[in-house]
Each structure stands twice: as C-alpha cells, then as structure tokens.
Amino acid sequence: MPPKTMAPNDVETAHRAGRLLWDAGRLTAKALEIRRDIITLLAKAQTGHSGGPLSCADFGTALFFHELNIDPAHPTWPDRDFWHFSIGHVTPIIYSLMAERGYFPLRDLMKFRAFDGHAQGHPSAHDTPGIEVSAGSLGQGLSVCCGVAMAARIDRHPRRIYCVMGDGEQQEGQIWEAAMFAGHYRLDNLCGMIDYNRKQIDGDVEDIIGIAPLADKWRAFEWNVLECDGHDLADILRAFREARGHRGQPTVILAHTVMGRGVSFMADDYRWHGKPPKPEQAEVALQELGTSYAEWSERLMKG
C-alpha cells in the first residue's frame, strides 16, 4: 500500500499517493497554473462557469496538493480520503485539479463539455475516473459526505471527508438537514468548505436571500466553525490544520473569496458566474495570468 504522506521534495509527478503536503509557496504557484487551466479550457469549450472555479482555485489547490490523502493513479485506493464538490457547476476547477494531480491527462481538459470527451458539464461518476458521486443539483453533496463519513465510522476507518459548498447553495434546505445530521452524530471526520464569494447567479447573495450570519448558523447546528482568507494559502493551511485537529464535531471552513479572482475583469462580478470568456477575453485573462492561450493550450494538449 502506498505511503500515507511524503515529503514535498519526493514528489516530482503528481501521480504519487498520499498527502503531498506542499507548502504555501508551492501551492501559490500551482494555483496560478490551475487558473490558467480554467481559463484555457473554458476558452476552448466556449461554454461553462468562470466565476466559481476561480474563487475556489486557491483552497482547491491546497486541498488537492496539501491536504488530501489520495492516489490519483488508483482512484479507489481503499485508504483514500473522500472529496466531493457539492457545487457541480465548478467542473473547470474540479477537472483542472484532477488532471494536475494525475487522475487523467491534461489534454482531457481541452474536451471540456465536448460530446466526445469525458469531462461533462457537471461531474459524472459514469464518465470521469475519480469522480465518485455525480453532482449538479445543488444542496445534495454534504448529505453524500455524511453517508461517506458514517461508512468510515462503521468501518472504523480513519478516512477524512471534504465537501466543497457554495454560499448561494446555503439557501438549499437539504444543506441544513445534513448540517443537523452531522452535528448530531458529531462527525469529526467531516470537513465542509464554503466558497464564500458573496455572489450567485442573479447577483449578491445578501440581495437574493441573505445567508448572514453564516457562522452563527453553522454554530447553532453544532459545528466547529473556522474562517479563512480563501486566497491566502498560508491561512488556508492553518484552517485545514485546525479542522484536522478538532474532535467531537464536524468542522466547516468559511473560505472568504472573490468570485472570478485572478482575472481583473471577472473579479467580484456575478455576471461571470456561468459564462466562459470569449477568445479575446481569454487572451487578456491569460496575459494577466502570465501566459497566452497558445502557450497554455499547448501545455495542456501535450500533457
């Protein structure tokens, strides 16, 4: 069985099993590549969501390249941690993280939402190796993770379970059913992460149906609540550490983020929730991210 953890310097390819435990500096660099992937694959597909994937990019990278104990070469490795994005629409970052971590070739990203590719518009276990449970209808993921956490408890397995949620998604009642369940059963192997970018499709979350005070809500549902700057890798790692150390309660991390973060003209603009950059916009975005479509798409096609 592969080792549970390994020193960062062992790792040259992302195909190794276990926790990568990358440091903040290295994660910051990888998050930049993830953002380049997101823009590039969206530019190629000309369909898909830009805003959420970019706000998830930093903590998503920390999750995959530091925190998770996984073996992308063996997605069903029995000792794996379980990760799940309840916000199925952020497939651009899900697939980018998976490809960069080694679940499948980078070139697959260039067939995002394509008829002849596996990278469906919303995560499909039937199509993509490493996706364990399909998603796309909001509010269901935390419940799925509660089931995985209960299975681990029944099996006395040390597996940790990570669930990424959206802030608009908090409006779905099922989230609170799952919250109540996990609080009741004190599922401390469960860690929820909320992409608190303050935007959803129709505008600002607080204008649509306000979710504040969000920390109070989770606390009232008997969860351990942590907050972090969702774009500061060091702060994100600190939150992960605290979550891992907390016993007797599930932990939720409110990751304060900015929708569209990393691309000037997308940042903090809800209108970028669900649309891809046009080719010329993508070029500008990729310049801001220190590359070009030609360069980065070539990297992906070769990968």
Next chain:
Amino acid sequence: MPPKTMAPNDVETAHRAGRLLWDAGRLTAKALEIRRDIITLLAKAQTGHSGGPLSCADFGTALFFHELNIDPAHPTWPDRDFWHFSIGHVTPIIYSLMAERGYFPLRDLMKFRAFDGHAQGHPSAHDTPGIEVSAGSLGQGLSVCCGVAMAARIDRHPRRIYCVMGDGEQQEGQIWEAAMFAGHYRLDNLCGMIDYNRKQIDGDVEDIIGIAPLADKWRAFEWNVLECDGHDLADILRAFREARGHRGQPTVILAHTVMGRGVSFMADDYRWHGKPPKPEQAEVALQELGTSYAEWSERLMKG
C-alpha cells in the same frame, strides 16, 4: 364588514367574527373542552394521533379564541388572519378548534377519518370548509405561510399569519428554506409557533436528530425568538402580545409543551404520537378530564 375585535362578554356563540380576546381563565376552561373533544373523537374513530394534539391544546385554544381575527361563518372573509398547521397529523385538535369556534358542527368530529365524513386524516382544503391549504407532508407549511405573508405585503393588507410547526418537523430542510426567506424579507406579519414537546414518532427528538439549541438556530436565521410555557395560558398570551408588537422581523414562539399533556398515561410518552386510546383507555382519560365518553360524545353529537 364584521368588527375586528369584540369584548369577551359579547360572545356567546363562537360564530362571531373578529378576535375573541378571551382571557386566560376562560381559555383554560375551553382548552379542557378541547382535550375532551380530542379524546372523544379519537375514541370514536379508533385511528389517529393523540400526543401532538394534546400538547397543542393550550396554545391552540389561545390562538383560536384570543388571537386570531377570523369569521368561521365566512371562512374566506377578506380581512381574516391566516392560520395553518404545518403538522397535518394533529387533525384531532385542528378539527376540534374549528368546530368549537364555529367552522362546522361539533357532530362532524364524530366522523373523524371516516369514509363518509369530511374530517380527513390530514387537513384537506377540498373536504373541510375553513382549511385553506391541505397538509400532511411535514416541512411545507411555513413556506405556504411565507407566500400568504408576501401576498399580504403586496396587497398592503394588515392580515397576520400564524403557522404551527412541530419540533421533530424542524429536521426538514424546507423549514430552514422558509426561515431564511422570511428572515430575509423581514416578514413581521408572520408568527411561527413550535409545539416543543421534545418527542417525535421514534422517540425523543434529541435522541433522533437533535434540534437544540433551537432558539439559536432561529436567531441565526434572523427571526425574533420568544419562548413560553405552552401550557400556561397567561404566558402564551404574553408571547402572542410580544409577537404582535415586534416589527422588522418574523417571530417564532417556542411553546414548551408535554406530548399527551392532560392525560396521565399519555403524558410525555412518544408511543402516543400516532395512536388513539382504546375505548377503555378513553374512558379513563375522559374521567381525568372530568367527563365520560357517554356525556361528551353526546355533547358532540348534539352540537
């Protein structure tokens, strides 16, 4: 149009419109009759729920005989307040309150759950005059009341809206969708009441899926939270007064009650959630309530 309020002593029949504003003493006496109705109609039907109706008996009586501005003779009176039991299974008290208040003859209670009666196992707008929206699937009622409250706001109508919920029912996520909605829109014409009897079908609420700290939850959803002794009529009236006076937020009243309250062998026993007393048990219960099946069923049949 009928008067909005009238002094208690005007009221001989319950058929008058407006708020009855009965005092605690008179309400306590009426609540005893309501309990007698509940046991009697359940004994007759030999099917139905005992526990919840008995825990709701006191605040239910205060709602119908003090608080609500209604005209049972004209259930669709445009100026009426709106009341709704989200816990559709407590039909024994719903029908008892309706009949005692004058929506339909008392004798109809003796056809509870009967093929040839209108008193369905769960409230049916199609069958029973005065039932405005059918219920029976838990968790939906507060949302209905949010819709009624929004209609009143659109029409600039002073109508007040009262929604009775269960404590086990708090486990349904839709309750929290409605709570978030009402908090967001600051629906201060809406008053939720929770029959906090600490029991549900399979046992103690805190053993099934704990809902505590319930007041914190509602506060975190931006509601004004009041608590009262759900069996002390004076305390219930105090809560209603405070709720009516509160502006800028919806109010929820946590009515601390005892399931099966009023009948010694039913009190605080979850096994009475969903079953009726056998004839001999009903006789004992009615003795405790100061009457007999013969006497009370005759009153109902004559009414």
Next chain:
Amino acid sequence: MTPMTSTISLPPQVEMKKTREGFGRALVDLGERDPRIVVLVGDLSESTMVSFFAERFPERFIQVGIAEQNMMCIAAGLAAMGKIPFLATYGAFASCRAADQMRVTVAYTNLNVKIGGAHGGISVGPDGATHQAMEEISIVRSIPNMSMIVPCDYWETYKATIAAAKHAGPVYLRFGREDVPVVTSEDTPFTFGKGEVFAEGRDLTIIACGVMVYEALRAREALAERGITARVIDLHTLKPLDQALIERCARETGAIVTAEEHQVNGGLGGAVAEVVVRSHPVPMEFVAVMDRFGQSGKPAELMDAFGLRATDVVAAAERVLKRKSGR
C-alpha cells in the same frame, strides 16, 4: 373448477399478513449474511418495520430523522463506500420528497441504494390522500438506471428484498400498510425482472402487481364460472419490464386487463400498453385509481369505492372481451 393449470390456488380462507413485514424480516436475514447491509430510516422505524433490523444490528442502523432528501443522499454516500444501504420511509416521501436526490445522486451515479417505500396505495386507509402513495411507478420508471419491484404479498416482499440486495444498482421497493392475503408461499419461484404466470388461461390475460394480484386471482375464479379462462400474471418487477412475457400474453390471449393500486397515468397499465402497442396491439382495460387523490376511510371501503376489487377486474375483463370479439 377451471380447466387451466394454476400454480397458485387460493383456499377460501387466505392467511393475511403485511407486505412491509416481509421487508422488515428480510432485512434482518440479509444483515446476518452480509455485513455491508446498512439500514436508514426517517423517523418511521415501526411502520416500515426496520425496527427488527435496528434491534438486531444497532451499529448498522442509521436514524436520519425527518429528512428524506438527506436520507437519500446519505444512502448514496454509504453505497459509494461499498455498503448496501436500504432506506425506509413512506412511499409518498421516498418517491416525491427525495425525487431529485434519487434522480441525480443515486440513479445518475448508478449507486447501489435500495429504497423501501412503505404505505403505497389507497389501502393505506384512514391517513388519507397525502399518505396514500400512488405515483411511485410513474416517477421511478421514468428515471434511468432505476429498478422497481411491487411485490404482491408477504413472501414475495421478503424475496423481493433479498433480490434487491443481490441486484447491483438502485432499486425501489413498494409495499403497503395493511394485512393482505398471502397468495404465494415460501417456495413460490421469484425471479427479479421476470413476471410470474400464476394461472394459465386462453381468453385474456390479467396482469397485476401488489395486492391486486389477489384480486386478479379471485376474478379469475369468477370468470371461470362463466367459462372464461383468464391467465393471471404477477408482474412484480415494473422495471426492468418483462417485455417478452407481455408480448407473449398479447399474442396468445389477444386481450389484457391490468390491475394496480396506483394512478392510471404511467403506472403498470401504461407500462404494459407501451409494450403492447410496440409489439402486438390488442385491446386493454385498466383497473387502477383513475387520476384522483385518495381519501380517508377503512381500507376495504376504499378498495371498493376506488374500484380495485375482483369484481372490477371481472367487469374490465368483460369489457375487454367484448372489444376483442369486436362486439
């Protein structure tokens, strides 16, 4: 009494038993054999009879409370980790309250989740319309990857539950509330995905599921007295559908009556009609709930009032035979 062979013959007095008890008992036996079996319930342990399992295997029993959406997805998570979860609630909530979760998380992922929907049909009785689930067949059949079984009695429910555990993939089991006639025995054959020929006949075929199988068998006796031989099919598996058997019955008997304790739109009748028109069109009549909500009453009163009795099957048989013979 009838010239045709019959694998099932009813005594005048038939034993009565609850189908849901077959579910409860089977879960315990499954639990003994297979540690992967996990049971979830939404605050309805007694009425779904998973209480038997809860007592025997508390560590594999999960109380979810009143949260059906959550329960459906928790079961999905358990299945994703290799468990074989059975969830139990009333059919109205299993099929409707958690429909989106059944479609997206369970069925689209094709997870090994078993859904126990109790209190199906008008025979639920006094609880009234909201608790009388009669839309499950239409809903579940429309969702890809789902399988569905509507057993006819205690023993068949027991076997269906065992079969559901064996089948890899999501399965919806529908059962009722009341004591219903036990028409099969412990050793009556049961094959998932196949209809069972309970009685032979030449003049028409009665295809039934659930408690209506009993009514169909009684109807067959009544018809036999008038010299009419009716084949009776117990079509316990609604999905996948035994198309070959249905086509054969259409060809061999030339007329079909379906009988179900379910809404007429998209139910057993619809499922059979879809096969018949595509293979061998013959006259059909439907015995079902005619697109109306239920109501309170005694189960027997309701079965009568909603036209779900052997006499209603007989009447439908006579109508369909008239049409068959072109009169």
Next chain:
Amino acid sequence: MTPMTSTISLPPQVEMKKTREGFGRALVDLGERDPRIVVLVGDLSESTMVSFFAERFPERFIQVGIAEQNMMCIAAGLAAMGKIPFLATYGAFASCRAADQMRVTVAYTNLNVKIGGAHGGISVGPDGATHQAMEEISIVRSIPNMSMIVPCDYWETYKATIAAAKHAGPVYLRFGREDVPVVTSEDTPFTFGKGEVFAEGRDLTIIACGVMVYEALRAREALAERGITARVIDLHTLKPLDQALIERCARETGAIVTAEEHQVNGGLGGAVAEVVVRSHPVPMEFVAVMDRFGQSGKPAELMDAFGLRATDVVAAAERVLKRKSGR
C-alpha cells in the same frame, strides 16, 4: 408536394427562437392585464427569462433564491390568497426537487399555481445530464389535478403561458433552452386541452410535442416524397389529454408514431398508448430518449446521437407501416 392539406407549411429556412422567451414575454403581457399575476424565481432570472417581468413589475416579482421546495409552497400560499403565481426554475428541479410540494400542497389543494420548467430535453446541451430534464411528463401526469403543456415553439409557448393563466388550477409548462424553429405564427390556433392537426395524412399519424413537432413536419415532407402521407398532430397539452383526437387518428390512419424529447417510459408515447389500447389498438412506434441519461455536447450533436431527428421519425414511420400492413 403532398396531396394532403397542411395548416402548417415550413419554408426551407425557418426562423429560430427560444421557447422560454415566449414564456418571458407572455408573463409581461399577463402582468399588464392582470394585477394578480406574481412571478417567482429560484436564482435563474435570465435563463428562465422572467427577468423581463422583474424589470417591468418589481413589486410583483419574488426572488426565492436556491430553494425550489420553498418556492413551490410560497407560490401555493400566494395562490391561496387569490394571486396567480408563476414560478420559474429548470425543469429538473421544478419536477423533481419540488415534486412532493407539487403533489401535496399545490395539486391536492388544487391551487392556482403555474410552474414554468425551463431547460427540458436533451437539447439543453453542454450542461449535461443533470440539467437535461426528461422525466417531467411522467411525473406531472401521475399527479391528480395537474395540467401540463409542452409547447412546440416560441409562439405556442407564448399562447400556452396565456392559457395557463386563464385555466383555474395548477399547470406545468415545459420549455427548452435553445433556439428552435418557429413553426407556428401569432395566429395559429391554440386550444388548451386539445391537440392541433398541423398537417393531414392517411397512412399514419405522427403525434409530437415540443421541438419534435418540427422534426415531425420535416419527416412528413420526406415521407411524402415516398408517397406516404403522414398526419402530424401537435399534442401540446399532455394533460388533460385529447383522447378523442388520439382515438380518431388511430381509427383513421391505423398507425401512430410519437415523437418527444423525453424519456420513453411514461412520456407522450406512453400517454398516447394508454388511450390507443383502451380505444382502438393500432401499431405504434416511439421516438424518444430510450431510458438513458443525457450527456454534454452541442444540442445538434445530441439530437442526432439520441435519435431525435426527422430521419428517426421517418425510420419509425417505416417500421410502423410495415407492422400496419402486416409485413
């Protein structure tokens, strides 16, 4: 080109327009005329095109956020107070996420709630299976008191929305995401509850709904070239069903092909089959999604891959004609 009269004739180049835009425009016109009209949305204002109404009547527009169950019941409360609420979300969530609320609170109470289900069908495209609603007909038809309309183009969606407001009782409206051919005009007749004969024919009847009406009309042209005259019915109202028209088509043409962008189990085909076997059994073939989930891709690619094209309708017509003539 074809001997039979046709009320709808297609130019080589047909204008393309979104059905959901007909919904959005109709809501504004309804709002002008009737102050009782209220519109609710679940964080999908643009894609359901209720944004037009929101701009024009902000005081009668209610943003519910991502909470479909809540939205369904809020609409019920508004209807109970005399409003005429239209709610809008994607069909997958309108039909599945809020199914229990639609059944118990809306339909059982028979409240005047109008449900706008956008993004129905495989043609939703790149979003993939979860967002391609293809179970709505089965679900909604099974619920008593519900009505359902699946309009074929922009103008029909506009008229269906107006008709839904006129009809007293709950109505489910299904429309798609993409630009689809505008086959009707502002003054093409539309009657709620009736099917429209879009083109006459003797040899078989093609009964279609939604975008498949266009494919049916194209198929009719192709068949005409082979001397086959196909009647084309636009069966926009799935419930209540125009049984008389379906029976007449069965009798007069002796063969039926149904075409729908929906799961084959319990959809339009099933609804028609239920009428056919009970009235005048004839061979039928179904053009539909064959009980499988959708996937990502361009709408056109998916319509081809899932067999929802005029050519597929033609092939089905040839199969059914073979069976009709007993070959």
